[in-house]
Amino acid sequence: MKKWTITVSTAGLASALLLGGLASTAVPTMAKTKKTSNITGTITVLTNRTDMQANGMLNQYSKEFEKLYPGTKVKWETFVDNNTVQVQMNGGVYPDVMMILPTITPQELPNFFAPLNNLGLGNKLYFNNFEAYQGKVYGIATFGDVNGIVYNKLAFKKAGIKSTPTTLSQFYQDCALLKKAGITPIALNYTDKWPLQYWTDVLPDLISQNANYLNTMVSSNTPFSPNTPMGKSLNVARTIVNKGYAEPDFKNTNWANSKTMMAKGKYAMMFLGNWAVPQVIADGIPSKDVGFFPFPASNNGKNIAILTPDWFLAVNKHSKHIPTAEAFVKWEVTQSGYANYAGGIPTLKSQKSGVPQLIQFEKQASKVIEGLPQSAQWTKISNGAQLDLTGGGAVQTVLTASNFSSALNQMNQAWANAKSLIGN
Template sequence: MKKSLSLLLTAAVSITMLSACGNNDDAKNTANNAKTGNNGTTTEAADPASEISGTITFLTNRTDMIDKEYVDYAKRFKEKYPNAEVKFEAVKDVDKDTKIRLSTGDFPDVVLVPTITASDLPKYFAPLDDLGLNDKIYFKDYKSFEGKVYGISVGATTTGIVYNKKAFADAGITSVPKTLDEFYAAAEKLKAKGIIPFASNFKDQWPLYPWGSELPSSLAGNANLNNERVNSDAPYTMDNAYGQALTIIRTMNEKGYLEPDINSTNWEQSKKDVASGKFAMYFLGNWVIPQVISSGTTSENVGFFPMPYDNSGKVNVVLAPDWGYGVNKNSKHLETAKAFVKWMLEDSGFDKFAGFIPVLKDRQSDMPQLAEFESFNPTKIEAVTDTPESTEIVNQAQITKEAFVQEFVLSKDPQSILDKYNDKWAKAKKAVSK
């Protein structure tokens, strides 16, 4: 389904809050009825301030915010809920780490929901429908099962080229490339000027995700591309969207447009290098823009445009939810954990800090880089949730798309890598169908 990015930037929906108060028996009965609802289900009024107490922990992927912004978040959350405290724990590979913790049954109160099948969501997470946000957010079905919401996206993203404008100007690049040939030509000019064209963060692996998912979907113009793999025993070919996307980054490496030593890259340092102009570009989501700016440059020096993956002059981009907040169903302080999720969405300001398109429909992004991105009139494709069957095959095959990208780029025979992953896919597909 296609939806304009501008819709996300301008939509407005009023948010109302239910409350119950009073100090007599009738008022108490009213509050109790509001808490359980006429049908026995929990409603938004289930969060009276008195129930928001205890200490909870949030497991996050934002290692850069520990001892910094999260200190302020903890202070502000406690100001709203004096009887509650929140602690933050950060890990680099949040998907892998969270899956391991889920398997043990011992995981923090609030996490970013990992890539598990939708049917497994109720095993680990509490429904969030009682937060009163279901009709006020985008991607409501993102982490849901049988009509219940188990995860709410921290924000919306689109993927493109984040670039240092001064580096472009110093290399004599007078206009943003709109075709793949122009993109390669710009990279060649940067290289000739002594500027490293592209920061891939190859060694850290996870920053390679757009090449294995978002870009293939854009190339195919199909949000369901990853799900439709279940219809084939050999979904990866050189001439389809997967092979074409992987070939672009392989070509960039062959031409010397990536880091001089791709096996010794460093994520945190790369943000400083893009900010300083030592590196010129990233291919990542809009979420990285504020991180580049805070690493040593100005907002005016950072631009954002769609990745030109062919020479047509037209481009599709995927509009997608980021990680989703999930609450441990066995949390000792369940209401506090839920209140924290709502606070993060409504009060923290994290979406603006992180450069996200707000997931709340009544919020607007004021990032000039998103306005620049929109000026290229890309066709937006709204991401869809991975189907249980697709997720099950991926997990059975133990396919990590970023590792797939690494192998394809470094192999002397890229077709052999496609064959390897097709074989893994076919065997897993057969196994899960039994």
């Protein structure tokens, strides 16, 4: 769920040069690390939060950390593009504390990062085993996310909706009411593509009430058939478009604009994550008018939510100041208050979120279960089948296809082909 990533920057690059230019020499050239327990020295920390650099929050964080551990210095480095970081890692020189890129497989973790088992956090954390290999933990989540529907309470009121929908049929009814009131019921953000990912990488799990559902797809040759959770989930997205519940010109959308439209009450809902709440509020609507509820995926009104990790922090194994880097990771996750700032659920199980929308959400969800990472096999097959299930590409294909069931058939075929090529 790397929703902050902005990938506009690559416009003018000739892909040929880009592909050819990735150096293949991943020979780490840094000096051997000394085993000292002193927390001192300068560390560089990579972050995706360019907005927090702009508003000075990052500087504030580094000052707090430096005060806690005199003799240390924290330098921030921001990035907007995974590929740049990947090239750096390929070259063997990268920041001391950084995020684990989604392309890195568990087997590759020990090549790049230092194990974090001795931080003494272990089972006190959510997602402790997400970025682990052979019993060693290499990544700690910055915070947890839950996916659900962000909505404008005033728009609901205007359409005469008293309470948030808890079943799929209620959801469609509310959409119809909103449409009648002249409000766009739910914005899909088709053009930006990434906001569509939740229809394929979250909703099927919610429909099946199984956090491991996606991983079970690898044993099926037809995981996209209409009666499967994946097929049902895509059908919801397709129904929204067919009934005109999405944006009027849904193929020409703009994420920044959608947030403003939601703040103004012209769009009522968006299926995103808790992190979207502060962003909508930032666009000029009081916090009390923005709500967040679990996706009404069930027929009995009992909707689960799945807790998924945001970015994972990891420590560069070639770092000269591993203890400092480790201390920083621990501090950011347990003491900095970053989770609340970002509107997420703290990774430390004992901490509770202070965000009102999350409190509302947790009240309405029948239960919140911890998500599981997608298996390597699942990723291999979906990549081999060239089905973009985690980035929204597959949803785009389905929403554009002239025939829904033949689109699902094609996906089944691509999946089965890739599966037979890759083997079990």
